[in-house]
Amino acid sequence: MNNLMTREKWQTIKSRYSIYLVLIVMIIVCNLLNENFLSPRNLSNISAQISVTTILAFGETILIIGGLLDLSCGSVLALAGVLSVYVFKETGSLSLAFAVGLIVGVLCNFVNGILVRRFNIPAFIATLAMMTVARGIALLFTKGQNIYQIGDYVWFGQGKIGFVPLPVFFMIIVGIVTWYILGHTSFGRSLYAVGGNEEAARASGINVGRIKIGAYLINGAFVGLAGILLMARTNVGAPNAGQGYEFEALTAAIIGGTSFSGGLGTAGGTLAGAFIVGFLNNIMNLTGVDSYLQQVIKGGIIALAVGYDMWAKVNRTRKTLGAAKLPNERKEAKA
Amino acid sequence: MQKTLLEVRNISKSFPGVKALEDVCFSVKEGSVHVLCGENGAGKSTLMKIINGIYQPDGGETLIKGEKVQITSPIKAGELGVSMIFQELNYTPEMTIEESLFAGRWPKKSFGRVDWKTIRQKTLQLLKQENLSYDPETKLKDLSISNLQMLEILKAISRDADIIIMDEPTSSITNKEIEILFEKIADLRARGKGIVYISHKMDEIFRIADEISILRDGKVIETRPKDQFDIDSVISLMVGRALGQGYPKEEVPVGDVVLEVEGFSGPAGFSNVSFNVRKGEIVGFAGLVGAGRTEVMRALFGLDDRFGGTVKVHGAPVRVRNVQDSIRNGVVMLSEDRRRYGIVPIRDVKENVTLASMDQFFQKGRLNASKERSRVEEICKKINVKMASIDVQVSTLSGGNQQKVVLSKWMLQDPDILILDEPTRGIDVGAKFEIYKLMTNLVKEGKSIIMVSSELPELIGMCDRMYVMAEGRITGELDRAEFSQEAIMRYAMNMTRKAV
Numbered sequence: 001m002n003n004l005m006t007r008e009k010w011q012t013i014k015s016r017y018s019i020y021l022v023l024i025v026m027i028i029v030c031n032l033l034n035e036n037f038l039s040p041r042n043l044s045n046i047s048a049q050i051s052v053t054t055i056l057a058f059g060e061t062i063l064i065i066g067g068l069l070d071l072s073c074g075s076v077l078a079l080a081g082v083l084s085v086y087v088f089k090e091t092g093s094l095s096l097a098f099a100v101g102l103i104v105g106v107l108c109n110f111v112n113g114i115l116v117r118r119f120n121i122p123a124f125i126a127t128l129a130m131m132t133v134a135r136g137i138a139l140l141f142t143k144g145q146n147i148y149q150i151g152d153y154v155w156f157g158q159g160k161i162g163f164v165p166l167p168v169f170f171m172i173i174v175g176i177v178t179w180y181i182l183g184h185t186s187f188g189r190s191l192y193a194v195g196g197n198e199e200a201a202r203a204s205g206i207n208v209g210r211i212k213i214g215a216y217l218i219n220g221a222f223v224g225l226a227g228i229l230l231m232a233r234t235n236v237g238a239p240n241a242g243q244g245y246e247f248e249a250l251t252a253a254i255i256g257g258t259s260f261s262g263g264l265g266t267a268g269g270t271l272a273g274a275f276i277v278g279f280l281n282n283i284m285n286l287t288g289v290d291s292y293l294q295q296v297i298k299g300g301i302i303a304l305a306v307g308y309d310m311w312a313k314v315n316r317t318r319k320t321l322g323a324a325k326l327p328n329e330r331k332e333a334k335a
Numbered sequence: 336m337q338k339t340l341l342e343v344r345n346i347s348k349s350f351p352g353v354k355a356l357e358d359v360c361f362s363v364k365e366g367s368v369h370v371l372c373g374e375n376g377a378g379k380s381t382l383m384k385i386i387n388g389i390y391q392p393d394g395g396e397t398l399i400k401g402e403k404v405q406i407t408s409p410i411k412a413g414e415l416g417v418s419m420i421f422q423e424l425n426y427t428p429e430m431t432i433e434e435s436l437f438a439g440r441w442p443k444k445s446f447g448r449v450d451w452k453t454i455r456q457k458t459l460q461l462l463k464q465e466n467l468s469y470d471p472e473t474k475l476k477d478l479s480i481s482n483l484q485m486l487e488i489l490k491a492i493s494r495d496a497d498i499i500i501m502d503e504p505t506s507s508i509t510n511k512e513i514e515i516l517f518e519k520i521a522d523l524r525a526r527g528k529g530i531v532y533i534s535h536k537m538d539e540i541f542r543i544a545d546e547i548s549i550l551r552d553g554k555v556i557e558t559r560p561k562d563q564f565d566i567d568s569v570i571s572l573m574v575g576r577a578l579g580q581g582y583p584k585e586e587v588p589v590g591d592v593v594l595e596v597e598g599f600s601g602p603a604g605f606s607n608v609s610f611n612v613r614k615g616e617i618v619g620f621a622g623l624v625g626a627g628r629t630e631v632m633r634a635l636f637g638l639d640d641r642f643g644g645t646v647k648v649h650g651a652p653v654r655v656r657n658v659q660d661s662i663r664n665g666v667v668m669l670s671e672d673r674r675r676y677g678i679v680p681i682r683d684v685k686e687n688v689t690l691a692s693m694d695q696f697f698q699k700g701r702l703n704a705s706k707e708r709s710r711v712e713e714i715c716k717k718i719n720v721k722m723a724s725i726d727v728q729v730s731t732l733s734g735g736n737q738q739k740v741v742l743s744k745w746m747l748q749d750p751d752i753l754i755l756d757e758p759t760r761g762i763d764v765g766a767k768f769e770i771y772k773l774m775t776n777l778v779k780e781g782k783s784i785i786m787v788s789s790e791l792p793e794l795i796g797m798c799d800r801m802y803v804m805a806e807g808r809i810t811g812e813l814d815r816a817e818f819s820q821e822a823i824m825r826y827a828m829n830m831t832r833k834a835v
Contacts, residue, residue: 184698196679203676204691
């Protein structure tokens with residue numbers, strides 16, 4: 001029994017921290033491959049590059065933990081961004097523009113939440129619809145044209161607090177907010193339960209609907225913020241911006257150990273996942289890997305990460321159970 | 336002399352940290368039923384998985400019809416004539432009976448086309464031979480669990496299996512269906528098949544066994560013909576200690592009515608259900624599967640809708656629109672389906688226990704982690720949950736301990752009224768006894784319990800009063816002095832109202 005306890009603890013530690021180990025190994029390997037890799041300039045560049053998708057990834061993490069998903073974040077980001085830029089050009093108020101960006105993100109995701117909650121549309125379909133609608137509205141509103149000369153708006157993307165670029169600063173803030181929500185609030189606890197077993201959560205008195213809509217609202221604020229930062233970073237209000245970002249965000253979350261079956265995932269894991277992807281992109285660029293080949297490698301790594309996760313899960317269950325219960329035989333417990 | 340179909344000798348199997356099986360010897364003769372019993376975690380499943388080729392033993396040998404074999408996979412097991420019917424049937428809902436009977440070995444025509452004509456012929460032939468009247472085109476989703484089981488048996492027969500392993504086949508079928516199953520088992524036995532039957536239920540075991548083996552802590556404690564055992568000896572061998580006859584029931588002074596339900600009707604098929612529960616009372620709900628007991632309780636707990644009816648708690652009418660309302664009223668419910676409605680398997684014990692009482696540990700939404708830990712540890716100790724720590728995943732615990740985790744969750748709420756729906760289903764004898772004890776302690780503390788169960792002995796043993804339901808209505812009410820299996824069954828089959 002004693003033996004079992006220490007081994008279980010070891011298993012827990014291993015499964016909880018293995019992603020950080022991967023990150024450290026990666027840093028060492030990258031550093032060997034290119035001596036510029038660890039330079040403050042390069043690291044700061046990487047952080048700024050991944051900031052937008054990482055903010056989206058935190059939102060996805062919250063949703064996936066709750067058994068949900070957002071495919072619309074790339075489009076909603078563009079809509080929130082162009083509206084925010086437009087408001088800034090009309091009024092010249094940075095704070096008003098900032099507020100509009102967040103509100104648009106939250107509103108779109110409120111609709112996502114309602115579609116999922118009230119009309120029982122699967123999250124995949126509901127947000128797929130939103131993805132098309134939001135992109136369409138962004139294009140309609142701008143008549144398909146980019147908004148140039150956005151003036152002081154670029155401060156959001158290019159300003160600095162101390163030596164930290166603003167997008168990186170916001171990424172850290174969003175990370176901390178996510179970490180706090182997931183680990184230290186009853187909302188977070190409920191979210192894990194809803195994703196882990198919705199029926200049991202309901203039967204324990206958790207208001208499942210409120211949790212799901214709440215998760216979308218939080219995601220909405222993150223998406224709105226990401227939209228503002230992206231427009232400011234690229235110095236243009238582009239209705240076509242952010243295409244495919246939803247998959248970048250999902251990649252970071254999944255590599256970071258967020259389980260697609262719901263109920264598992266952490267903010268730290270997602271941040272590590274985002275950096276792993278960022279480092280990988282960076283080192284492949286620095287060492288001159290063909291850009292088409294880069295895509296192949298990235299896809300392979302996703303399959304590898306999730307494959308390892310599933311394999312480890314089955315293995316872990318098998319080991320810790322002693323009496324050896326595979327997923328399907330764990331049902332034995334239920335008579 | 337009966338031939339031995341299957342024999343395992345000195346089988347051992349270890350998993351890191353645990354010795355699951357140690358020097359196990361076990362055999363099945365042709366034309367006989369060998370019952371394997373033991374508490375959860377005794378190693379029954381591991382042994383069956385080895386025989387079925389899912390696990391490889393660390394040592395020992397397996398013989399089939401006297402020949403040494405290596406069962407390397409379930410497919411190999413099938414070829415050797417071993418067929419296993421799992422407790423939880425996995426099936427493809429949209430498949431038809433004939434498709435599923437021959438799944439994976441459909442007869443083929445040229446270009447790999449499936450030969451449906453042959454399949455139909457063979458299916459009809461098989462059904463006729465077994466005296467069953469299924470339509471080969473029925474989809475599996477339209478079959479009851481017992482019919483699905485029968486289909487699994489058919490599959491085994493069609494594969495010429497000689498050894499059929501059944502893992503707790505009666506855990507979720509009705510009494511009538513159990514009779515049909517037992518007839519089939521008798522039939523298979525008469526045809527010379529060897530059957531391994533895993534069960535917890537004593538009456539069943541003694542009805543169908545030829546031989547009984549008792550497994551405890553990974554070892555076979557005893558193998559004897561049925562007539563050399565009695566119920567008490569089986570139980571005491573299973574748990575390794577004398578359990579004492581009967582139930583830990585104690586007389587508790589009964590107080591005022593704490594819960595009054597009147598004219599309850601709901602879309603789930605119950606109507607005009609009225610009953611009450613007094614302080615310190617254990618009130619039983621008996622009835623056949625499908626009588627509507629669970630449905631009434633779910634509506635009372637706010638999980639399902641209802642058309643009408645009133646609920647009074649401590650004499651005052653209350654609203655029950657959802658589970659939150661019910662919890663606020665001091666009414667909690669332990670569901671019959673633990674995995675679905677009880678636990679969040681991938682989260683740890685701590686989170687599961689505090690799931691319904693988060694407001695106690697989150698002040699203004701912020702977690703007080705140390706308070707949570709100490710409360711959870713305290714309550715788990717009180718309920719006697721066996722686990723390495725409160726940080727382990729609930730899915731890694733045995734059924735009995737999972738049930739105790741759900742109980743701990745509700746204990747944190749300190750409820751007045753507990754609805755326990757099949758609280759001992761699928762858990763081993765030792766854990767059952769602990770749950771009975773806990774129930775007694777709870778009513779001694781002045782709480783009230785509604786106990787829904789399909790096992791009459793435990794209802795008779797534990798309850799002060801009992802309602803019997805049939806077809807969505809309450810058909811009878813009995814005091815403890817009037818309890819008898821016959822009286823309850825008469826109400827449960829609704830014989831007082833119309834001839835059957």
